[in-house]
Amino acid sequence: MESSSSNPHVTLEVREEYPYPSHVYTPSFVTLKLSGRDEYGIWKTQILCLLESHGMLGFIDGTLISPQTSNNVSGKEKVGDHETHHRLWRRSDALVKGWIIGSLSKQTLMYVAERLKEKLDQERIATDFSAKDVWDELQAMYAPAVVPPELPAVVLDTQVERYREEAHRELYKAILDRQWSAVEEMLVRRHITVIDKITNNGNTALHVAISTSKKLEFLEKMLGLTPENTQLMNVRNSDGSTLLHVAAIIGNTEAAKILVERNPDLLLAKDNVGHTPLAIALSNMHTETARHLLKHINTEEVKDALFSGTSGDELLVTVISSKDFRLANDLVEHYRVLHSDAVLMAIAQNFPSELNILDCIGAGIVADGVDIWMVASIVSIERSLPSASWAIRERKRDISLFEMFIRVIVAVWPFVKKRVAIYTDAMTLLAYANILAKEKKHSSSYHHYYKNPILEATRQNSYEVVHGIVYLFPNAILSVNEDGHSIIQYAVINRSEKVYNLIYQMSEHKNIYRTIKDYSGDNLLHLAARLAPSNKLNLISGAALQIQHELLWFKEVEGFVCPLSIIQKNSSGETPQMVFTREHKDLVIEGEKWMKSTAESYTITAALIITIVFAAAITVPGGSSQDKGIPIFTNNTAFTIFAISDAISLFAAVTSLLMFLSILTARFAEQDFLFKLPTKLIIGLTTLFISTTAMIVAFGATLYLVFGQTNSRILIPIAVLTCLPITSFVTLQFPLVLDLMSATYGRSIFGDKRNVYSWHKNLFI
Known part of the structure; x- marks a missing residue:
């Protein structure tokens, strides 16, 4: 071999011992950035292959050491050759060190550099660290510990585990105190990451930060330390909750904004029980967070995934159960169709109480019992049912200028406005729900959607729901429960006077109820003679007023049925009066005691x-x-x-x-x-x-x-x-006097029996 050096022997020796393959493209050998313990095994294999294939392995295993650390210059070697020898070694060592450093993540590199700097300062070494120093430090950080023969593996694992637990506790406390400098220092120095599970329920440092802080800057910094190639969808705790789930649980809207912007797929993530972040936010009544998540649901694929099937219906049921009808209206706009009767059932169970006279004036409604259904659902009904437009126009003409003037005055009252808003939102939601139940379904399957809800609405005395269902499903008025009782019969049994009053809006069907009987031979008066359900009686103060209320019902139905029905006997041989006496015997005794005391x-x-x-x-x-x-x-x-x-x-x-x-x-x-x-x-x-x-x-x-x-x-x-x-x-004491006067001499509990629904009387044929 020839060389330009004056000393061929030395040149040949340097070239063989200190190769310098600077042309090597390292990313083709090392494809992974080392950022944690999990990647160390693969990373080490790739680095060793690179070094061994180019004869550079000696720079990390201690075979090729620096000439300055070896013995003094021998007699055969001159001082100048020794310096050249050392310079060439440093050049090759720097190449190996560059390969290693270039394959580290930014966080790992900063951590290693800081640790080596501390060691060099402590050992008072003036020279820079070598490739072997970097290799040994990485091995100490990430390589599995080698257990000495005299030290059991269990003891070593316990020590490592205690170290990590202590680091996790310190990190948890720093996050709770929102001390960013302390958090950053621990993540760099203590060999832990933001995706390490630091609590008993498997919450990572990111979970803890989102659940304890709503500061936007702090959360962004924490998310910025997420290791490369980490998918936020895979960062979960033991409950399967993603970071967005945790933000939804506590109502951290700021965190939800950041997370959805980083990864919109988090909207579709489900925890171990199948709940999405939107479902979690709705169930915890975090309206603001839920509204923000709804803003990001803008594709048909996401809508179909979230709002289809029974799980989609459950979302609406959750919101309706919290009585937030405004949010329910925002949510129902994303639906194409309902898949069960659960939504209408929830509306029937949670429908707000009827507006009083002042509220009705505030809403622009005549306070004579005129139905608010048409006014509340003008937009939704008019768009979906053009045939109803004539009724809308008629209703609009019924509102006089005086009513409009009163409406403007009363509408500024906060309490009245709130009640009217809740009521109209509920009516609009009822309209949408009915339309969705009817959408894309054959008429033969309609009864699956309205039967149970209309019976529940009858039991709850929600005549608005009954009326709304019958408006779109006229056959719903013929629904019967498992005992064979129709809507009117069921209303009498449950003392639902508003629903019962619908009987006066019927035409020839009204005569059917004058003589109708159930499977026990009980006519309508027999049903009125039964004792009212306890939940209805408990709404009335005092046993005397309760028995009076029962008598009012009995007298009302007695005046409606045929005279022959008053003395008819059922299958048990009892007349309605006999049933009333038997059923109310204990209540009469309680009423006597109450009056006397x-x-x-x-x-x-x-x-x-x-x-x-x-x-x-x-x-x-x-x-x-x-x-x-x-x-x-x-x-x-x-x-x-x-x-x-x-x-x-x-x-x-x-x-x-x-x-x-x-x-x-x-x-x-x-x-x-x-x-x-x-x-x-x-x-x-x-x-x-x-x-x-x-x-x-x-x-x-x-x-x-x-x-x-x-x-x-x-x-x-x-x-x-x-x-x-x-x-x-x-x-x-005066409320008792008012209750007595109202029940005895006030307006009938059955209201006005005029045909107040005449504008759609064709529904009750």
Whole structure:
């Protein structure tokens, strides 16, 4: 071999010992960036193949060491040749070191460089680190530990595990404290990554960060440390929850935005029980997060994956169960069709209560029982059912200018606006749900979608739902339950007066219910004679009012059925009256006890008031003159108020006492609970209230006579203190009086029996 060197022997030796294949393209040999322990085995194999194939293996296994670390220059070798020898070794070593460093990830390289710098400083070595230093450091970091013969493998594994657990605890605490510098330092120095599972339930550092912090900058930095080639879809805890699942659980909208932008496929990820992030957000009632996730659902493929089948229906059911009808309307827009009756069933179970008169005016509806169905669902119905447009136009013309004026005024009231918004949102959702149930289905299968919901709506007394279903499915009015009871029969059994009132909107079908019987031979009056369900009775205060309510139902149905049905017997040989007596025997006893205990309590109160005001009438304030016996304050206005108030209190208390005594001595037949007994109780409570109020006014006038002659300002605290017991009585006792008066003399619980649905009476044929 020839060489340009003056010393051929040395040149040949250097070229053989220190090869320098700088033309090598390393990515063709090392295709993996080393970023953690999992990649170390494959990475090491590729690096060893590269080095061995080019004769460079000695630079990492200690065979080819630096000439400066060997013995002094021998006699055969000159000092200049030794320096050239060392320079060529450093050049080849730098090439090997470059190969190794170039195959490391940024995070791993920074970590290794930092550790080597610390070691070199500690050992006070002025020279730079070699390829072997880098190799040995990587092997110490990632290679499986070699167990010495005297140290069991179990002990070594335990030590390593304790080290990692300690590092995980420190990282967990730093994330909770949102100390980014501490988090970054631990990730670099402690040989852990953001995808390591650091909690007992398998949460990674990213899971913990998303569940504990809503700071956008902190979350972005944490996600920026995710190892290369890591798929966010695969970062899960022991529950199978992805990072987006955790963001949905706690309502971390900021984290959800970042995650969906990085990987939209996370929207379709399911945990171990099959829940998507959207389902999790909806079930936890995180409306803002759910709305943001809905914004990113903009392809038909994603919509079909999320909103099809029973799982899609369950999403709507979850939102409806939380009574967020506005969000449910936003969600239902993504549906093409419903796959079960679950959605309509949820609407029937959670439909809001009917609007009162003030609410109806605020919504622009005539407060005479006119159905709000058409007004609430104008958009949805008009688009899907052009044949209904005539009804919409008729309804719009019915709204007068006065109503529109009142509507503008009332609509600014926050509470009224909220109630009206909830109600109209529910009506719109009902319209959409009915249309989706009808979409792309044969008419022969409609009953699978409306049968159970319309029966549930009947049980819940949600006549809006019943009416809405019948609007699109006219045959739904003929639905029967497992006992063979129709909608009207079922309404009577469950005391659903609003649904029962639909009977007056029927034409010839109305006559069928006058004589209809079930499998037990019970006609409609027999069903009304049954005891109402406990959940309906519990809505009424007091056993006496409960039996009165039952009597009102019995009398109402009695006036509707044919006269022959009143005395008809069922299969058990009982007439409706016999059924009523048997079913309500215990309730009548409870009503008697309630009336007597109430009368006894108020009797004592009335007697005490009589005693007090009678004594006050004899011993007038200030006394009387010795000559004529005329009260001293006769000509004083306050004394006149005292005298009048005391007299009113005495007479009212006596009347109240007599009413309560008459209740104690009265009979307690079933029919007496309808008007007789409630009337006595109303008179007794009303007069007792008048008596109490007059007594307080008389006492206030007395205080003013005694202490207010020289200081008229004392009238202010007297007036305030006088209002206190009166207000307390009105708050605590007057609601009972109102309930009694409303049930006995108020508007019928069955409302107006006129044909208020005449604009679509063809539905009830």
